[in-house]
Amino acid sequence: MKRSILFSVLVTLGCLLPPMLVFAIDQEAENLYNRHCAACHGIKGDGEGSAAYLLSPKPRNFTLGVYKFRSTPTGEPPTDQDLLRTLKQGIPGTPMPAWDRLPERDLVAIVEYLKSFSDIFEDEESMEPPILINAPPPLTVESVKAGHQVYQELECFKCHGPGGKGDGPTAPSLKDDEDRPIRPYDFTRGPSLMKGGASAQAIYRTFMTGLDGTPMPSFIDDLEEEQRWQLVHYIQSLSSTRQAQALPKGTPTLHAIKVSTDPSLDLSDPIWTKAPVAMVPLRPLWARNNWVDSIKVQIVVGPKTAAFRFEWPDVRKDEETIRPQDFRDAVAIQYVPDAVSADYVGIPFIGMGDKENAVTIWHWKADWEADVTGGFGDVVRKYGKVMDQMVVDLTNEKEYLSGRGADNPLSIHKRKSSVEVLKAKGFGTLTSLPPTAQTVKGRGVWRNGVWTVVMHQVLDSAVGPPLRKGQSLPFAVAAWDGTAGDRNGQKSVSQWMELVIE
Ligand code: HEC
Ligand code: HEC
CATH class of the missing domain: 1.10.760 (Cytochrome Bc1 Complex; Chain D, domain 2)
Structure with a gap:
């Protein structure tokens, strides 16, 4: 104020x-x-x-x-x-x-x-004034059909493909002004991923103005007003209504509820049927076809412990990181240990905090979960694989024995939790907290293409978070899909959200 x-x-x-x-x-x-x-x-x-x-x-x-x-x-x-x-x-x-x-x-x-x-x-x-954009006429079967005609005549298909899938004949060779490969938008991916906005007016604006610095030209001189809206309608018709509603819009607020009994690590604890659900949109930090684009988050605060539950679709379970080409599935939360004011003035940088403001991170990892819950047979199997790999690829030996620190597969016998607690003060400053602060417990199960993970923490522990009634905490989520090659900084992330404890 x-x-x-x-x-x-x-x-x-x-x-x-x-x-x-x-x-x-x-x-x-x-x-x-x-x-x-x-x-x-x-x-x-x-x-x-x-x-x-x-x-x-x-x-x-x-x-x-x-x-x-x-x-x-x-x-x-x-x-x-x-x-x-x-x-x-x-x-x-x-x-x-x-x-x-x-x-x-x-x-x-x-x-x-x-x-x-x-x-x-x-x-x-x-400076030239903005292009005037009127209210869109209603979409009809005829306007979509006429729009398809315009799409053909103006040769949008050369880049965006005959069916709008971004696979036109020139698509593979397109580059932006800085000589980086660039893809024409695949209209069948739906409106949520349109960079320039997905409303009828936004699509109109995009092809009227062109996207400067990219091969996407301006078509302002090629079209009558009626044809422009027909083209918009055709583009809109290429995505299904399901896609139109698929991704959550804007940055949600997370609501945690106080409960009278402490939550357990049990994934089917009935407490979760009562906790409010937030669908959190995630954006990819690197371009690929599939990424974790949203994650379901629930939070409850008991008398002595707080628990966070996450659920997201993932077609394949990745819980091994033994071979160099294997990457694990994982989920992490990030918060500011000293809560900042609710109006977000002074909030630290989303990418792991900044010099003035540290952030705390809890990182649940599928391979650590397998180490903790796998039992002795799993340990033997895993050691066997490590040894095989070492024989196959001796150059990796050094890395296994030294480079990987806490992630070294040979250190699994020491693993007590599937969650690592870390702290950072800016991009590239991530450090693991000492063993005494590793107090977060985790439990994760992959079933029928869905990961469910619970993280669990004693409230008055040294590493927080400060979850007191009426408090508001900046909170963010990240997820990794091993199959897609996600690792370290290559992941999907949310923006800072406000976590409110009710
Ligand atoms: C020479 C190739 C080329 C042609 C021809 C072309 N586009 Fe594009 N278009 C692109 C590229 C490349 C992008 C992606 C730019 C980016 O991602 O920054 C794009 C993006 C778009 C987008 C924006 C999607 C978003 O993410 O917001 C729309 C809408 C679009 N094109 C419509 C059209 C229409 C309609 C036509 C025909 C009238 C057309 N384009 C013709 C290359 C082309
Ligand atoms: C995590 C990385 C990241 C952060 C943080 C970030 N940006 Fe960006 N920004 C990008 C990327 C990547 C693009 C290019 C996207 C593309 O071209 O498709 C971009 C593009 C832009 C553009 C270009 C829009 C255009 O019309 O071409 C503007 C403006 C912009 N960012 C402003 C900001 C401002 C202001 C901030 C801080 C408040 C910010 N960005 C923070 C990654 C980031």
């Missing part, structure tokens, strides 16, 4: 006078950008942040001044509203998060700061 008053005073004064105060506003915006955006987009806005190497598609290089999602004609800078919309919605199906939980004034400040990276925004007077 105090901060917002200070901010408006600064803005008002900034227009009138001293450069010192204007500087204070810039400093604030710079701090916000550095905290939330720089790990991906780089301190200098050049797209070379410390996390950029593991992301695909790559974060935008703002110094080039080329933007995909605009309401303005091709080659023009986006409007402030365009940038704000991109920030609030994020870019679905890519690592770019939705920043809908940051206060509006912070977003406005960040947008101003973003614009300072490129001179295309300098001459605001001569």
